[in-house]
Amino acid sequence: MTVRQRRDVAAPVVxxxxxxxxxxxxxxxxxxxxQPAGTPLTGLARPDGIHLENFVHAWSAAGFGxxxxxxxxxxxxxxxxxxxxxxxxxxxLATMDVPGGGKLYGYLLLGLSIPTEVTVIPLYYDxxxxxxxxxxxxxxxxxxxxxxxxxxxxxxxxxxxVPRSLIEAARLDGxxxxxxxxxxxxxxxxxxxxxxxxxxxxxxxNQFLLPLILIQDPAKRTAPAGLGFFTGQYNVDVPLLxxxxxxxxxxxxxxxxxxxxxxxxxxxxxxxxG
Amino acid sequence: MSHVPAPPxxxxxxxxxAGSSLLVACGSSLTPGAESTDAASASPVSxxxxxxxxxxxxxxxxxxxxxxxxxxxxxxxYPNVTFKRQYTGWDDYLKSINTTMSADSAPDIAQFVSGMxxxxxxxxxxxxxGYGKAYGWSRRFPGLDQITFSxxxxxxGTGALYGxxxxxxxxxxxxxxxxxxxxxxxxxxxxxxxxxxxxxKAKAAGETALVAGNLDGGLNHPFNVLLSVHLKPEDRExxxxxxxxxxxxxxxxxxxxxxxxxxxxxGYVTPKVNGTSDNDATAAFARGEGVFRISGNxxxxxxxxxxxxxxxxxxxxxxxxxxxxxTTGAGVYYCVSSKSKNAAAAAAFLDFCATRQAxxxxxxxxxxxxxxxxxxxxxxxxxxxxTGWQGIVKDSGLQPFIQNASTPTMPDTLTTQLQLxxxxxxxVEKFLAALQADFDQFHx
Numbered sequence: 001m002t003v004r005q006r007r008d009v010a011a012p013v014v015x016x017x018x019x020x021x022x023x024x025x026x027x028x029x030x031x032x033x034x035q036p037a038g039t040p041l042t043g044l045a046r047p048d049g050i051h052l053e054n055f056v057h058a059w060s061a062a063g064f065g066x067x068x069x070x071x072x073x074x075x076x077x078x079x080x081x082x083x084x085x086x087x088x089x090x091x092x093l094a095t096m097d098v099p100g101g102g103k104l105y106g107y108l109l110l111g112l113s114i115p116t117e118v119t120v121i122p123l124y125y126d127x128x129x130x131x132x133x134x135x136x137x138x139x140x141x142x143x144x145x146x147x148x149x150x151x152x153x154x155x156x157x158x159x160x161x162v163p164r165s166l167i168e169a170a171r172l173d174g175x176x177x178x179x180x181x182x183x184x185x186x187x188x189x190x191x192x193x194x195x196x197x198x199x200x201x202x203x204x205x206n207q208f209l210l211p212l213i214l215i216q217d218p219a220k221r222t223a224p225a226g227l228g229f230f231t232g233q234y235n236v237d238v239p240l241l242x243x244x245x246x247x248x249x250x251x252x253x254x255x256x257x258x259x260x261x262x263x264x265x266x267x268x269x270x271x272x273x274g
Numbered sequence: 275m276s277h278v279p280a281p282p283x284x285x286x287x288x289x290x291x292a293g294s295s296l297l298v299a300c301g302s303s304l305t306p307g308a309e310s311t312d313a314a315s316a317s318p319v320s321x322x323x324x325x326x327x328x329x330x331x332x333x334x335x336x337x338x339x340x341x342x343x344x345x346x347x348x349x350x351x352y353p354n355v356t357f358k359r360q361y362t363g364w365d366d367y368l369k370s371i372n373t374t375m376s377a378d379s380a381p382d383i384a385q386f387v388s389g390m391x392x393x394x395x396x397x398x399x400x401x402x403x404g405y406g407k408a409y410g411w412s413r414r415f416p417g418l419d420q421i422t423f424s425x426x427x428x429x430x431g432t433g434a435l436y437g438x439x440x441x442x443x444x445x446x447x448x449x450x451x452x453x454x455x456x457x458x459x460x461x462x463x464x465x466x467x468x469x470x471x472x473x474x475k476a477k478a479a480g481e482t483a484l485v486a487g488n489l490d491g492g493l494n495h496p497f498n499v500l501l502s503v504h505l506k507p508e509d510r511e512x513x514x515x516x517x518x519x520x521x522x523x524x525x526x527x528x529x530x531x532x533x534x535x536x537x538x539x540x541g542y543v544t545p546k547v548n549g550t551s552d553n554d555a556t557a558a559f560a561r562g563e564g565v566f567r568i569s570g571n572x573x574x575x576x577x578x579x580x581x582x583x584x585x586x587x588x589x590x591x592x593x594x595x596x597x598x599x600x601t602t603g604a605g606v607y608y609c610v611s612s613k614s615k616n617a618a619a620a621a622a623f624l625d626f627c628a629t630r631q632a633x634x635x636x637x638x639x640x641x642x643x644x645x646x647x648x649x650x651x652x653x654x655x656x657x658x659x660x661t662g663w664q665g666i667v668k669d670s671g672l673q674p675f676i677q678n679a680s681t682p683t684m685p686d687t688l689t690t691q692l693q694l695x696x697x698x699x700x701x702v703e704k705f706l707a708a709l710q711a712d713f714d715q716f717h718x
Binding site: 209213217219 | 336361364
């Protein structure tokens with residue numbers, strides 16, 4: 001068997017394994033959501049009839065209307081602000097001689113290694129002193145800050161790959177730092193920015209611990225907090241929990257599918273220009 | 275204060291974190307509400323239910339019909355009181371309730387869970403002792419010692435009263451009556467030794483005598499009950515409530531642990547007990563596997579559904595014939611925030627939990643009513659449960675789970691050690707010494 005033949009066999013096998021690894025748990029979730037509510041379940045099982053009313057029950061029991069709305073409001077507040085801040089910081093750290101920039105960058109990277117569980121309780125007391133607990137701005141600010149280390153890392157790495165000559169040429173033509181960023185660098189940065197935006201959206205949407213601790217009124221929390229509704233002290237209603245999970249992840253999947261095409265377009269156009 | 279020792283792993287960290295940073299912060303300027311609490315507890319106590327329009331916010335993690343039912347029944351009696359209920363799932367409630375109670379927007383009434391005793395030191399819970407005296411709660415509620423705490427919140431059973439139970443739970447011995455008849459076993463046994471003899475007979479007939487699951491530490495049910503039977507009540511309580519200097523290494527505790535180990539070694543207990551979850555053990559028993567199961571009344575609905583007419587329950591027998599009945603149990607307790615502006619109305623709701631109207635709601639939700647005599651008559655398994663509960667209340671035999679209030683890490687320690695004991699990796703002495711080490715570390 002030649003190397004080429006081996007590769008022809010190996011590629012589909014590896015891909016199939018990965019596709020199965022993604023699809024089988026999802027299939028299990030889908031099947032579980034169609035079982036009669038309250039059925040104790042373990043593993044894959046053929047549904048006992050198709051119970052689409054689970055979705056209606058799950059929606060009304062946990063009150064997903066307001067929860068999804070507050071998730072959307074928070075994502076809308078967090079994603080643009082976080083992307084702008086990360087882009088500006090990344091641009092500065094990659095292309096300018098910021099005094100103490102190296103140390104500042106190291107400090108930001110430190111934030112990547114600290115888990116939320118460590119910071120959430122002190123954060124709660126800080127925000128309470130400022131009167132920002134139980135509010136959307138308080139939660140949004142905390143999330144923007146929590147997402148900053150990765151965003152700065154990501155955008156700095158992106159701007160560092162841009163040829164220095166491009167920036168110097170823009171300077172020679174009399175462009176200010178702002179013009180260089182917005183008119184010269186940003187058009188070719190769409191894939192990086194879109195990817196960061198989608199990642200931020202997914203993180204913000206799925207954020208669970210911060211809303212749980214920083215928002216005291218259960219009705220004002222975010223969509224993932226609604227999943228706890230089906231986990232009681234003694235019983236877990238697996239079919240309703242599965243239906244609720246599908247409700248919560250649906251917007252994430254839609255956003256991802258929509259931007260998936262933009263990724264590819266962005267990457268291709270960038271490749272042609274470069 | 276869960277009925278069942280709640281799955282401890284995820285919550286322990288956050289509860290501890292929430293509690294400790296709470297204590298740290300309470301001395302500082304970051305606690306704007308802390309000064310107002312003296313005024314709240316010093317306000318005059320009255321048993322008159324306030325008139326005028328009142329809204330009480332209630333936070334709970336009770337996924338049964340009890341809490342909503344009690345709120346509705348109270349509102350029917352006092353239409354001027356409106357409730358705003360904030361339900362949170364159990365795991366999420368354990369993580370978030372301490373910070374929720376420390377917020378300025380704290381709920382008026384909250385379901386009490388383990389870890390909330392950390393709020394006592396910060397004076398975030400209202401000392402309801404004054405209301406208790408005025409209403410006469412000590413005569414009307416069993417199990418108040420489980421929600422009585424010292425000023426630092428580290429020791430239960432002594433100090434000030436912080437709430438009352440809405441519904442209680444207790445451990446008993448379930449039996450499969452069809453199998454009991456088939457094997458010719460005489461139930462209920464009069465002594466613990468007789469119960470063990472029944473186990474031996476069932477085992478000899480090729481049955482699983484005692485259905486149990488220890489994957490999440492479910493053997494703590496028989497162990498807690500064995501401790502209730504063997505230990506002097508004051509010794510058992512001293513340890514369960516975290517009193518300084520208490521020991522679980524004495525001869526009675528050794529007997530209790532040895533008994534449990536013998537049951538495992540003799541093959542009375544479900545094979546592969548360490549690989550079976552407590553819930554799956556209940557499900558297996560309800561499907562008709564095995565003969566006996568030691569668990570709480572919370573499993574009654576599932577067992578009744580599965581076994582129907584063949585389901586039965588009796589109280590854990592004492593060591594000597596005719597001795598007082600003792601068992602382990604807990605309940606759903608309600609406490610009041612020290613920040614509540616309507617403490618008198620909240621106390622009226624607490625008092626309502628001991629009334630006849632409340633008993634019907636509580637019993638329907640599967641809990642034991644504080645007023646045992648007022649629980650409605652029921653047939654079959656639920657009738658057995660009611661009879662069992664009345665026996666326990668008559669003998670004042672309800673004792674706390676040893677892992678709920680002794681130390682914050684005890685649920686994890688007990689689970690680990692029970693698995694080592696059942697797996698044959700630790701002997702009785704080493705098992706008890708490990709529990710005592712956890713205790714001594716916290717209460718040193």
